[in-house]
Amino acid sequence: MTFKVLVLTDRSLAPVDELPARIAAIIAAVPRGAVAIQVREKDLDGGPLLTLTRAILAVARPAGAEVWVNDRLDVALAAGADGAHLPERGLSIEAARAVATTAGRAIRIGCSRHSAAAAAAAAAAAGFRA
Secondary structure (H helix, E strand, C coil): CCCCEEEECCCCCCCHHHHHHHHHHHHHCCCCCCEEEEECCCCCCHHHHHHHHHHHHHHHHHHCCEEEEECCHHHHHHHCCCEEEECCCCCCHHHHHHHHHHCCCCCEEEECCCCHHHHHHHHCCCCEEC
């Protein structure tokens, strides 16, 4: 992943039905492949999150932007997202890879870590760290 701009979704700043259009505008303003989108709607239930992720994928994929889903590997896999971003206290990277393998999907796994030691421990397993 070599993006220059990371877009995090936030329904408290823009209504959910406006997010895909706003993301499309951001993507259009930068070079192809420079944007990654992290669907980070921690309080959204699975069905609505899947719908939102699919709508974002519909505008992101044609423009070469990656889409990652925060803390919901199941939604990331069901939507066909490029990656799942796991919180430090969430599903382990190893468990997430096992689930993806069982589902027959190759998906990038990223993680947040809040100390140098935790980041070093996760570095070899994850495809992305923040």
